[in-house]
Amino acid sequence: xxxxxxxxxxxxxxxxxxxxxxxxxxxxxxxxxxxxxxxxxxxxxxxxxxxxxxxxxxxxxxxxxxxxxxxxxxxxxxxxxxxxxxxxxxxxxxxxxxxxxxxxx
Numbered sequence: 540x541x542x543x544x545x546x547x548x549x550x551x552x553x554x555x556x557x558x559x560x561x562x563x564x565x566x567x568x569x570x571x572x573x574x575x576x577x578x579x580x581x582x583x584x585x586x587x588x589x590x591x592x593x594x595x596x597x598x599x600x601x602x603x604x605x606x607x608x609x610x611x612x613x614x615x616x617x618x619x620x621x622x623x624x625x626x627x628x629x630x631x632x633x634x635x636x637x638x639x640x641x642x643x644x
Contacts, residue, residue: 541627556594568608569598570642
């Protein structure tokens with residue numbers, strides 16, 4: 540498993556995205572949280588195809604903070620079953636990766 544991760548979630552409004560981003564960074568669970576949006580989403584839920592507008596939050600974190608970040612996002616998220624997915628960072632500038640470690644301590 541990668542030592543450094545990108546973790547993504549989406550919410551239905553910009554204020555919720557900002558709140559999730561800030562709370563994770565303040566808790567040292569992520570080095571940063573970038574809010575992107577609005578984005579259009581088409582999805583299947585309860586057997587129906589729907590569409591809506593969402594805001595995506597992209598976090599940079601370390602593997603040893605991943606579970607705590609996920610638990611935090613699920614607890615603070617406005618959705619009942621939120622998307623929380625993680626991707627390993629395969630390569631990055633050493634100084635940047637060191638910053639992620641320092642910022643999550």
